[in-house]
Amino acid sequence: xxxxxxxxxxxxxxxxxxxxxxxxxxxxxxxxxxxxxxxxxxxxxxxxxxxxxxxxxxxxxxxxxxxxxxxxxxxxxxxxxxxxxxxxxxxxxxxxxxxxxxxxxxxxxxxxxxxxxxxxxxxxxxxxxxxxxxxxxxxxxxxxxxxxxxxxxxxxxxxxxxxxxxxxxxxxxxxxxxxxxxxxxxxxxxxxxxxxxxxxxxxxxxxxxxxxxxxxxxxxxxxxxxxxxxxxxxxxxxxxxxxxxxxxxxxxxxxxxxxxxxxxxxxxxxxxxxxxxxxxxxxxxxxx
Amino acid sequence: xxxxxxxxxxxxxxxxxxxxxxxxxxxxxxxxxxxxxxxxxxxxxxxxxxxxxxxxxxxxxxxxxxxxxxxxxxxxxxxxxxxxxxxxxxxxxxxxxxxxxxxxxxxxxxxxxxxxxxxxxxxxxxxxxxxxxxxxxxxxxxxxxxxxxxxxxxxxxxxxxxxxxxxxxxxxxxxxxxxxxxxxxxxxxxxxxxxxxxxxxxxxxxxxxxxxxxxxxxxxxxxxxxxxxxxxxxxxxxxxxxxxxxxxxxxxxxxxxxxxxxxxxxxxxxxxxxxxxxxxxxxxxxxxxxxxxxxxxxxxxxxxx
Amino acid sequence: xxxxxxxxxxxxxxxxxxxxxxxxxxxxxxxxxxxxxxxxxxxxxxxxxxxxxxxxxxxxxxxxxxxxxxxxxxxxxxxxxxxxxxxxxxxxxxxxxxxxxxxxxxxxxxxxxxxxxxxxxxxxxxxxxxxxxxxxxxxxxxxxxxxxxxxxxxxxxxxxxxxxxxxxxxxxxxxxxxxxxxxxxxxxxxxxxxxxxxxxxxxxxxxxxxxxxxxxxxxxxxxxxxxxxxxxxxxxxxxxxxxxxxxxxxxxxxxxxxxxxxxxxxxxxxxxxxxxxxxxxxxxxxxxxxxxxxxxxxxxxxxxxxxxxxxxxxxxxxxxxxxxx
Numbered sequence: 001x002x003x004x005x006x007x008x009x010x011x012x013x014x015x016x017x018x019x020x021x022x023x024x025x026x027x028x029x030x031x032x033x034x035x036x037x038x039x040x041x042x043x044x045x046x047x048x049x050x051x052x053x054x055x056x057x058x059x060x061x062x063x064x065x066x067x068x069x070x071x072x073x074x075x076x077x078x079x080x081x082x083x084x085x086x087x088x089x090x091x092x093x094x095x096x097x098x099x100x101x102x103x104x105x106x107x108x109x110x111x112x113x114x115x116x117x118x119x120x121x122x123x124x125x126x127x128x129x130x131x132x133x134x135x136x137x138x139x140x141x142x143x144x145x146x147x148x149x150x151x152x153x154x155x156x157x158x159x160x161x162x163x164x165x166x167x168x169x170x171x172x173x174x175x176x177x178x179x180x181x182x183x184x185x186x187x188x189x190x191x192x193x194x195x196x197x198x199x200x201x202x203x204x205x206x207x208x209x210x211x212x213x214x215x216x217x218x219x220x221x222x223x224x225x226x227x228x229x230x231x232x233x234x235x236x237x238x239x240x241x242x243x244x245x246x247x248x249x250x251x252x253x254x255x256x257x258x259x260x261x262x263x264x265x266x267x268x269x270x271x272x273x274x275x276x277x278x279x280x281x282x283x284x285x286x287x288x
Numbered sequence: 289x290x291x292x293x294x295x296x297x298x299x300x301x302x303x304x305x306x307x308x309x310x311x312x313x314x315x316x317x318x319x320x321x322x323x324x325x326x327x328x329x330x331x332x333x334x335x336x337x338x339x340x341x342x343x344x345x346x347x348x349x350x351x352x353x354x355x356x357x358x359x360x361x362x363x364x365x366x367x368x369x370x371x372x373x374x375x376x377x378x379x380x381x382x383x384x385x386x387x388x389x390x391x392x393x394x395x396x397x398x399x400x401x402x403x404x405x406x407x408x409x410x411x412x413x414x415x416x417x418x419x420x421x422x423x424x425x426x427x428x429x430x431x432x433x434x435x436x437x438x439x440x441x442x443x444x445x446x447x448x449x450x451x452x453x454x455x456x457x458x459x460x461x462x463x464x465x466x467x468x469x470x471x472x473x474x475x476x477x478x479x480x481x482x483x484x485x486x487x488x489x490x491x492x493x494x495x496x497x498x499x500x501x502x503x504x505x506x507x508x509x510x511x512x513x514x515x516x517x518x519x520x521x522x523x524x525x526x527x528x529x530x531x532x533x534x535x536x537x538x539x540x541x542x543x544x545x546x547x548x549x550x551x552x553x554x555x556x557x558x559x560x561x562x563x564x565x566x567x568x569x570x571x572x573x574x575x576x577x578x579x580x581x582x583x584x585x586x587x588x589x590x591x592x593x
Numbered sequence: 594x595x596x597x598x599x600x601x602x603x604x605x606x607x608x609x610x611x612x613x614x615x616x617x618x619x620x621x622x623x624x625x626x627x628x629x630x631x632x633x634x635x636x637x638x639x640x641x642x643x644x645x646x647x648x649x650x651x652x653x654x655x656x657x658x659x660x661x662x663x664x665x666x667x668x669x670x671x672x673x674x675x676x677x678x679x680x681x682x683x684x685x686x687x688x689x690x691x692x693x694x695x696x697x698x699x700x701x702x703x704x705x706x707x708x709x710x711x712x713x714x715x716x717x718x719x720x721x722x723x724x725x726x727x728x729x730x731x732x733x734x735x736x737x738x739x740x741x742x743x744x745x746x747x748x749x750x751x752x753x754x755x756x757x758x759x760x761x762x763x764x765x766x767x768x769x770x771x772x773x774x775x776x777x778x779x780x781x782x783x784x785x786x787x788x789x790x791x792x793x794x795x796x797x798x799x800x801x802x803x804x805x806x807x808x809x810x811x812x813x814x815x816x817x818x819x820x821x822x823x824x825x826x827x828x829x830x831x832x833x834x835x836x837x838x839x840x841x842x843x844x845x846x847x848x849x850x851x852x853x854x855x856x857x858x859x860x861x862x863x864x865x866x867x868x869x870x871x872x873x874x875x876x877x878x879x880x881x882x883x884x885x886x887x888x889x890x891x892x893x894x895x896x897x898x899x900x901x902x903x904x905x906x907x908x909x910x911x912x913x914x915x916x917x918x
Contacts, residue, residue, distance in 0.1 A: 265430070489690065496674075499677035
């Protein structure tokens with residue numbers, strides 16, 4: 001009837017604009033390093049020099065100026081390997097998200113839109129996927145079929161689609177009943193048209209948030225797999241693998257495992273900050 | 289509610305069967321099993337002997353149904369490399385994994401519930417933001433890396449805890465901490481959001497209107513409602529923890545079911561791999577059912593409505 | 594004789610915006626006082642401010658706010674909590690969500706008595722049964738062990754009323770207690786409140802937007818518009834001789850049988866409620882008032898129109914309208 005006199009104040013962002021900015025900065029810097037780092041750094045990440053093993057980084061005694069972050073146990077330049085590892089992490093993260101996103105979104109949208117038997121099947125698939133011990137199965141696949149970048153991406157992509165499916169399904173269900181979808185029906189639009197033109201654009205913001213979370217998860221999982229020796233094969237310098245290689249020396253030279261570990265944590269934190277910031281920015285609600 | 293349990297059990301059984309199928313297919317991924325078992329230096333004749341001995345010459349479907357049939361009564365076959373039945377192997381290791389899981393979950397709850405309540409009650413203050421930041425950082429730290437750090441700090445420098453193996457309760461402290469670490473961010477956020485929602489509800493306004501003390505309002509009226517999803521999620525988290533224990537058990541050389549899975553993958557011990565996947569999945573299914581039951585027990589609206 | 598509840602120039606702000614910009618009213622002992630106005634005028638906020646139940650970010654200030662002689666503004670949170678539910682109770686608009694779903698009706702009612710009067714659980718439950726019977730709830734012993742979701746809306750509101758009376762309060766603040774209920778249940782609840790007032794000597798501050806309710810139960814009325822109390826009067830005087838143009842407009846909106854003509858449009862007040870920004874001065878109603886002039890942009894005088902009847906307007910009081918033949 002009448003407008004309230006009080007004008008509500010705008011709700012405060014949780015992560016804060018600062019958090020979002022920091023996240024973007026972190027991811028941006030690492031992405032830039034991944035793309036251009038190895039071109040700028042003279043050292044080659046694969047060249048071994050057994051006479052120069054385990055030189056400490058610049059903040060410790062005994063460091064050398066040409067190896068800013070020191071060298072690993074095979075004399076390879078640490079900084080070069082770290083930067084190359086960023087490329088691997090980001091690549092795996094993005095490729096996995098694309099794969100799992102395609103699978104999960106398709107399943108979720110179909111189940112949410114059509115309901116009934118199709119939805120039952122989708123829910124069953126999700127439940128089954130959730131019951132599977134992911135790390136164990138991923139290890140088993142790589143262990144049985146041999147390691148390799150492509151295989152890791154495929155395995156993780158085939159395993160990490162559950163959250164995409166759940167969110168796509170829930171949001172599709174909400175959007176499906178809205179008026180403009182019904183209007184499109186009445187105007188004679190075909191089902192694929194509605195799915196692509198009406199449903200997808202409106203659930204895209206929620207899915208973008210999920211994509212960032214899943215990317216962070218994929219990166220952590222790949223690191224765990226590589227750490228256990230069943231992920232990215234050596235000599236590719238995956239950060240997880242670098243930690244594994246440094247494990248034998250960690251009691252004497254702790255920096256060998258500190259640096260890649262911090263790098264992982266910072267990258268994942270950055271991605272999560274972006275995801276949370278996106279969530280606040282797009283005004284999406286937390287879906288349980 | 290009985291109908292709910294029966295229906296969920298039926299679905300759970302179907303899921304278990306599907307997982308069994310997937311686990312079976314998983315081990316057949318590497319192609320000819322007989323070749324893998326016989327080893328790289330085996331001759332064609334050796335491979336054929338192996339094939340017959342392990343029943344790998346039968347049609348795939350027969351092998352599958354044979355395995356399923358036996359699995360349903362608890363017979364998972366014989367391990368290729370450990371001189372023991374798979375069921376025995378798992379049974380011997382299970383207590384360690386379960387202990388680890390429960391220790392991890394308990395530690396996680398002890399930390400996250402008070403943290404979540406604190407953040408909710410002090411919503412939008414620096415305390416809340418600090419807790420949020422802590423959970424974000426916690427989610428970003430790889431668990432295996434944290435394990436190594438703890439080993440260095442607590443095991444080497446301070447020397448107060450053993451860094452590997454089993455035997456005493458001290459062996460479970462560091463692994464328990466790392467495991468708890470993986471669950472604390474999610475549980476804290478859940479507690480926090482549940483408490484915020486509860487505190488903003490009408491019935492809390494009524495409680496304040498009744499003049500009840502602040503402590504009673506937070507810890508009795510609000511928490512009781514906010515805890516319901518936390519309890520059921522905690523059960524599911526335990527399932528994830530048990531399934532993901534492989535990494536932590538391997539790092540700390542704890543001889544649990546996860547570590548068994550790791551060893552058998554390395555040794556191509558397929559019956560064990562299949563069985564471990566199945567057992568872990570079955571535990572997860574059971575825990576989700578438990579979560580539903582707990583939910584129904586704790587929420588009066590589900591009990592009688 | 595001083596009033597039971599006295600509020601003078603109450604201001605409530607949320608962040609930068611003012612929800613209540615100067616509300617003054619008095620509730621006398623033993624009377625039913627209605628605070629009436631449309632949605633958004635600040636009447637609920639006034640009630641919450643009195644009870645110190647404002648949501649986060651809400652600030653209140655007033656020249657005076659006293660209850661039975663005690664200054665409410667200077668009380669600590671703890672001291673205020675001892676008065677709430679004890680000497681001053683409040684019931685709310687949404688009975689469906691106002692009770693805690695996790696606890697039984699009995700335990701929720703008993704805890705008020707154990708908290709304020711130190712009663713034992715057994716005694717508290719006994720009183721709960723007695724009060725539930727008083728408010729017309731059937732089979733009260735059975736209700737003790739029931740959960741809120743097992744009761745209908747009307748029953749839940751009765752439980753709320755009974756719960757509010759557990760400690761024998763002097764004042765009951767009722768925020769639109771019947772708005773969410775069916776019309777028939779509405780009538781029952783109103784009758785119940787009137788009976789309780791009579792039997793217990795209860796004073797009631799009733800918040801409502803429904804003039805029908807006002808006509809039915811109120812002894813005195815305060816009319817609120819855009820965060821201010823614009824007119825205060827005994828009920829009969831308000832309906833017979835409304836002074837403030839807004840009150841007049843409100844009354845003309847209610848079609849009265851016998852008075853309304855089929856060929857004439859129903860009464861309405863032109864325009865919409867303005868958004869009040871900080872620094873607003875003068876009468877908030879002037880943009881919709883046929884009698885507004887330039888003086889309405891400055892401070893409005895409080896005029897008296899009879900015994901206990903005052904209003905905020907530049908217009909001189911007019912006599913009562915002639916009653917219909």
